[in-house]
Amino acid sequence: MATTDTIFQHGTLGLLVPGLFDGTITAKELLTHGDNGIGTLNGLDGEVIILDGHAYQAREDGQVSEIGPDESLPFASVHFQKPDVSAPLSQLSQAAFEEKVVADYRLTNVFAAIRIDGTFSYVKTRVAPRQQPPYKTLVEATATQPEFEGHAVQGSIIGYYAPHLFQGATVGGFHLHFLSADHQLGGHLLGFDIDQATLKVQHFANFKVHLPIDNEAYLQERFDNAAIDSAINKAER
Amino acid sequence: MATTDTIFQHGTLGLLVPGLFDGTITAKELLTHGDNGIGTLNGLDGEVIILDGHAYQAREDGQVSEIGPDESLPFASVHFQKPDVSAPLSQLSQAAFEEKVVADYRLTNVFAAIRIDGTFSYVKTRVAPRQQPPYKTLVEATATQPEFEGHAVQGSIIGYYAPHLFQGATVGGFHLHFLSADHQLGGHLLGFDIDQATLKVQHFANFKVHLPIDNEAYLQERFDNAAIDSAINKAER
Structure with a gap:
């Protein structure tokens, strides 16, 4: 039976930092653990947006x-x-939205999914460029990457809020992706202004991390927590 | 059906750091998620050792x-x-054991359970002293705590190895407790020398953290990652 009180995460944000970009779970298997979410593809090839059981790739x-x-x-x-909150939003900047949702729904120390469907007066995304082995680090790989903008766009924001204690395992704070309804604009969300939309928040009691423990590069890597923290702040915000 | 590829953790090590010592899961519920493990009780009242479905408290x-x-x-x-490794150990210091088990079973970036049953030429434990609200911080609460020693002791070490990326959520590296076969010596393990024993290692693909998201003190706390890292290194090693 599908569990709705758990985020399933494959891998860690930390493993992307030194450049472990090889895919270690298939989309088919991933979708057995959830029908909404975000990610990246083998070779850091773009941004993944998962909505209602369909996984999409936004490419560079x-x-x-x-x-x-x-x-x-x-x-x-x-x-x-299975959201536990559904609320209308109107004329809200990204900064105002983030402050409001953390306060109103008490997210500070709680994992939550964020989905916003509606119209956005402004959206700015970026898309990680596909890498070839031997891989560069995440910061090097994303030093130059295409950005995309839209005005008066209809679409969906999907992603997560995570407690900052879990920075490294994932992104502490908000990590949001976007896909327009016409599939002409997508990617990792850099900025947005909400026009009229519906917010859905789903609080989770459980965060389940699934690690690629049969992957040789993962087993061999010597991770550096301070470098991971710094790289996430640089590459994922 | 019982899953053997997942560690279930209630709470975080991080939440103990500012002194969130109120119990937020019953022993009964906890034991539905596993039959071996470690923990602490309401009010930081001692050390919990869980072996073969029985949970024990070592008190101050x-x-x-x-x-x-x-x-x-x-x-x-x-x-x-359900260990995937079973191996005899003989005449091994703690330091030699830790180095050997990380290398032999490739633990660096992998969650694993460690259980060692046998005789120990030396064991040293400490036990956190019971606290009363309003709670002190973890470092203050454990500044003075009783230590216990044994020589030629029969018993069991139980605990975990966690990748250092997860320091804060849990203890990065080893976190081991001990209980003697005669229940006369127990606690958080500070040091040991193995005489003759059997090591069991169980590698996990999944780490599932269950957070007390209905607990008011947890929701309100403003955690500090650097303070948590430092306090864990001080209080849990």
Whole structure:
């Protein structure tokens, strides 16, 4: 039975930092753990947006397409959607939204999924460019990456709020992706202004991390917590 | 069905640091998630050792007793025992053991349960002293705590190795407790020398953290990651 009180995360944000970009879970398997979420593909090839059981890839060329079941991902977070909050939002900047949602729904120390469906007066995304082995570090790989903008866009924001204690395992704070309804604009969300939208928040009691413990590069890596923290702040915000 | 590829952890080590010592899960519920593990009780009242489905409390007065089903815990980690490694150990210091087990079983970036049954030429434990609200911080509460020693002791070490990336959520590295076979010596393990014993290692693909998201003190706390890291290194090693 699908559990709705758990975020399932494959991999860690930390493993992307030194450049462990090989996919270690298939999209097919990932979707058995959730029907909404975010991630990246094998080779850091773009941004993954998962909505209502369909996983999409936003690529560095600006194109969006549905991900095949056998494509693989080094990092992704998913959950089965069953929001415990549904609220209208109107004329709200990103900063005002983030402050409001943390305060109103007491997110500070709680994992939550955030989904916002509606119209956005402004959206800015970026998309990680596909890498080839031997991989660079995350900060090097994302030093130059295409950004995309839209005005008066209809679409969906999907992602998570995580307690800052879990920075490294994941992104502490907000980590949001976007996909427009017409699939012309997508990616990791850098900025947005809400026009009219519906917010759905789902609080989770459980955070389940699934690690690629059969992956040789993962087993061998010597991670550095301070470097991971700094790289996440640089590359994922 | 009992899952043997997952560590279930209630709470975080981080929440103990500012003094959130109120129990937020019953022993009865905890034992539905595992039959071996470690933890602490409501009010930081001693050290919890869980072996083969029985949860024991080692108290600051040196006494050990079985924990009742309705007693509660602020922090605990458990799993259902199904080791994938069983190996004899002989004449091994703690330092030599830790180096050997990380290298031989490739633990660096992997969660694993460690259980060692046998005779120990030396064992040193400490036991956190029971606190009363309003609670002190973890470092203050454990500044003076009783230590216990044994020589030629038969008993069991139980605990975990966690990747250092998860320091804060849990203890990065080893976190081991001890209980003697005659229940005369128990606690958080400060040092040991193995005489003759059997090591069991169980690697986990999954780490599942269950947070007390209905606990008011937890929701209100403003955690400080750097302070948590420092306090764990001081109080839990």
